[in-house]
Amino acid sequence: MNDPVAYTVAVLAxxxxxxxxxxxxxxxxxxxxxFYVMGVxxxxxxxxxxxxCVALGRTERDVDGVLFVSYLLTVVLIxxxxxxxGIAEKSRWGTGVVVVAMLTVSVLIIRVLGIWQGTYV
Amino acid sequence: xxxxxxxxxxRALVAVYAVFALAASARSIYQLVxxxxxxxxxxALSAVAGLVYVVATYALATDRHxxxxxxxxxxxxxxxxxxxxxxxxxxxxxxxxVWSQFGAGYGYVPLxxxxxxxxxxxxxxxxGRPGR
Numbered sequence: 001m002n003d004p005v006a007y008t009v010a011v012l013a014x015x016x017x018x019x020x021x022x023x024x025x026x027x028x029x030x031x032x033x034x035f036y037v038m039g040v041x042x043x044x045x046x047x048x049x050x051x052x053c054v055a056l057g058r059t060e061r062d063v064d065g066v067l068f069v070s071y072l073l074t075v076v077l078i079x080x081x082x083x084x085x086g087i088a089e090k091s092r093w094g095t096g097v098v099v100v101a102m103l104t105v106s107v108l109i110i111r112v113l114g115i116w117q118g119t120y121v
Numbered sequence: 122x123x124x125x126x127x128x129x130x131x132r133a134l135v136a137v138y139a140v141f142a143l144a145a146s147a148r149s150i151y152q153l154v155x156x157x158x159x160x161x162x163x164x165a166l167s168a169v170a171g172l173v174y175v176v177a178t179y180a181l182a183t184d185r186h187x188x189x190x191x192x193x194x195x196x197x198x199x200x201x202x203x204x205x206x207x208x209x210x211x212x213x214x215x216x217x218x219v220w221s222q223f224g225a226g227y228g229y230v231p232l233x234x235x236x237x238x239x240x241x242x243x244x245x246x247x248x249g250r251p252g253r
Contacts, residue, residue, distance in 0.1 A: 067151065074143065082136065089132040096133035104140050 006113035009044060010106040016041050017102035023095035030087050030094060038098070042079045045105070049076050052112070064115060071112045078105050124245040125184040134241055137234065138178040144227070145219045146171030167218045170199060174219075177238070190242055197235035200224055204232065 016037050023034060049072045056065055082101030086094040127135055149167035157164060173196050180189035204223030217226055224231030 070147070074147075081139075085136060085139075086132065089128065091129050091132075093130050093132040096130075097136040100133055100136040100140065 003113065005048070006109055006116075009048060010109040012041055012044060013102045013106040013109065017099050017106070020095045020098035020102060024092045024099060027092045028095065029090050029092075030083075030098075034095065034098070035083070038079050038083065041102075041105075042076070045076045045079070048109075049073065052116075055116075061118070063118065068112065068115045071108055071115060075105055075108050075112070078108075123184075123186045126181045126186060126189060126242065126245050127184055131181060131241060131245070134238065135178060135182045137230070138174060138181060138238070141219070141227075141231065141234065142171065142174035142178045145174050148219070163218050163221075166203065166220070170196075170219045173199065181238070186242065186245070189238070193235050193238040193242065196231075197239065200231050200235060 016034075019037060020034060023029075023031065052072045053069060056063060056068060078101050082098050086097030086101075088094070089097070125131070145167065149164060149171045152160075152164045152167055173192055177189060177192040177196060179185070180192055200220045200223060203218065203220035207221045208223075219227060219231050223229060
């Protein structure tokens with residue numbers, strides 16, 4: 001877990017947020033491309049979760065493990081929750097839910113980086 | 122009969138509330154478990170804030186209009202009161218809560234959220250146009 005990894009994932013989540021925001025502005029409900037893009041992000045987040053746990057086990061530094069793992073786990077759970085909650089809504093706000101969720105993911109990823117580096121408590 | 126609060130714009134609003142319910146209650150559980158003695162006032166307040174967001178999310182998601190008005194009204198009073206107190210007397214809350222400095226640590230969303238919430242409840246009160 002280092003700066004480039006965290007920022008790449010955060011930017012990826014922001015990109016999905018923009019894409020969902022574009023849907024929202026066009027009054028469009030969920031589309032298949034949006035669903036696939038979220039699927040890709042979800043895979044990336046799962047990999048990050050696993051890699052984060054491995055890195056936590058190896059590091060010599062004093063990282064708040066409970067906080068670190070719970071943030072990573074929360075980030076993994078957000079996209080599925082957004083799909084479940086948003087997909088039933090046929091108006092633009094269904095994808096609005098995805099915008100909210102993806103912005104949250106990118107903020108949380110930056111917090112995860114802070115916890116890893118010990119700069120955020 | 123009032124309109125459902127969980128459809129249209131309410132979908133996205135519930136999502137934002139859910140994020141804050143999670144953030145505030147997770148923060149308070151963490152604070153209470155790991156360092157209760159450091160700042161009991163701030164941590165008790167975090168717990169109250171977390172509970173308020175959880176109940177507000179539940180009320181909005183399940184179209185409980187009156188419960189939503191009460192909790193979101195409390196939320197507005199909370200963020201204004203705590204925000205004011207933290208600005209006037211920083212020593213009162215040595216550790217941050219969601220509502221400290223009017224929610225500055227969360228991009229002032231905690232300050233805007235109850236206002237948007239009450240506006241939405243007003244709009245869905247009765248017989249208005251369905252929220253889009």
